Every structure is written in structure tokens, then in C-alpha cells.
Amino acid sequence: MSKTFTHPDLLLTVKGNVLSNHEENLDSSMYEDAKNDGKNLAVNILNKLFNKIEYGKIESDFNTERLNSSNFKNIREQIIKLHFQRETVGTEAIKYSKSLDFLSQELNKTQKSFFRFLFKKKIQRLTYEVEQNRNDLDAIKEVEKESYLNITYEYSSIKLKEKYSDLISAFTTLKGSSKIWDMTYSERNMETKSAAQTSMSRNEVEFSFNSIKGLQTNEKSFQFENFNGGDFYFYPNFVIYFKTKEDIAILDYNDLQLDYSVSRFLEESQDIPADTKIVGETWYRVNKDGSPDKRFVNNYTIPIVEYGSIHLKTESGVNELYYISDIQKANHFSEQYNFYQELLKNS
Structure with missing residues (x-):
């Protein structure tokens, strides 16, 4: 198999002082080139194996705003190429798997x-x-297995490596919080007697150690699940926003701000x-002085709790708010993130 396919390898040095430009993105022609290169590479590999594969017209129709930091355009192009390559090979694997199942059943029935x-x-x-x-099928699966981008990280200083290790440690603690929510909607509450001034919609999500498919590195990476959009994958020198193979952005740590509050x-x-701190209680229907409105027979008390708020944002359009049940774990992670971000800027 090594004679027909070699996965790409990249060596990246983690350091700061990298110029960033929000306006410069991977334009549509470069995106199409990366997409088609990935598909064509997969077809060529499979043709070398079997010389009996046919594909129809390749076409796409999308117009998505990009959030990319310009200094990672080459890596993004490689990832786009990789995902379309994996998709093409994966489709062929499914076809051969179905054929194998059919033939096996026919053979078993005949025997x-x-x-x-x-x-x-x-x-x-x-x-x-x-x-x-x-x-x-085994040959195709071997191609699929080897269809990955390998990134080897080197650090420009021991301090950077230690701080990334601290960030990983803080994330290990953070993901152990009892509850993590993606806050997806908020609006002012117009009910004059309601204790809550703001109504919010939330969905429980998971934080985990993970990487996008087909990307392998010599360092740990972790994922923020996003209920209503692409997930965030954190690596030593960039963050990947990944929704689909056609909707991907690579963000510089310098661009991705993380604000913490209680x-x-x-x-x-x-x-x-x-692990949530209860700091008081109020009534579902209240008077202006905070006392219960006795006109409501079924009025009841509501606990007031404190959650750690992690807000991810960029000038180019990222805007994600998470609530963490354990405020200490959320605060510790936020501190380590900002320490690491600052060290990258000044390295």
C-alpha cells in the first residue's frame, strides 16, 4: 500500500508573533482546487488498486463566510483536500462492503x-x-486508514511546552464538571412579575479529548462541542472550527478571545x-422589594446558583457562550488559556 499512497506530514513550530489578517481567507478558487485535488487523489489511488472505478461530474454549490486567520491557509487547504479524499475512499469502501455482504449471503444460501x-x-x-x-475491501480500508494528515509539533521554548501542558491539565479538570451547557439564545423577559430578567435557552454538551478525523499529532488536542454550529478543536498553535468538510476555519489563538465571568x-x-454553588433563593413571582407576590397561590421558591461563564469570540464572527457547573474549574481553565495565549503573543 505504501507504493500507492503516502500521507502528508507537517512539522510545525509553536511560537508567537505570527501576523494575522481577518480579511484574507481561502478564496473560492483555492477551496475548489483543494476539494477537487482531494477527490482526484483518492480516485487515482483507487484506480491504481483496481482500475475499475467510475465517477460522475464533481460540482458544489456553497457560499459560506469564513472565519479563518490567514496564516494557516496552507493547513486548511490540506485538511479540505484530506476530507474530500477520505469521503471518496469511504464511499468506495461502502460499495465494496455491500457487495461483499450480498455475495457472502448468496454463497451461504447456495452452500x-x-x-x-x-x-x-x-x-x-x-x-x-x-x-x-x-x-x-481490505485494500480500500488500508487506503482509508492511511488517509490522514500527520502534524509534528516542536516548541520554540520549554516554557511554551510547559504552558500547553498546563492547559491540557486544566482542560482535564474542566471536562469533569457535572454539567456543561451551550447557551444558544437569550432575550429580555417582559413578564413584570417574573424573578428572571433574562430568558435563556441552553443545551447540554460535552467537552472531550478529541481531534477532527484524519488529523494526527504528537500532542493532545481537545474539543468543545457546539450545539448549534461547528465544534471547536484546540491544538498547540491553532484552533479548528469544524462544522462540515465544506465549513471549516482555522483560528489563531491571538484572534480567539476567551472571557470568563461568574x-x-x-x-x-x-x-x-x-458541584454547583447555591448562593440564595427567590420566588417565581416577586414584588419589587424581592418579597413573594401573594396574589399567586402556587408561587414557589427558585434556587439562585452560580455558573462559570466561558465566552469564545473573535472579531470575525465567533460568538459562543458556555455555562459550567463548577465555577472553580471554569475559572482555572480560563486562566490557563489566557496565560498560554499571552505567552504565544510574546514568544
């Missing part, structure tokens, strides 16, 4: 037939075809996380 002695040639042919399809929340849910 168990009461008249199997009449079908010796058919059994012989099916046995050969099953074995051939299995070998072909937010008070009226938690009506009976399942308050064990």
Missing part, C-alpha cells in the same frame, strides 16, 4: 441448499468472488449539579 451438489461451479465462482471482494442563574430544574 446450504439441498441441491448444492448441482451448483458446484456456482459455489466455486462465488467463493472466488467473495475472496476477491474481501481482498479489495453568572447567577435561577435554576428551576430540580437536578442541580452537585
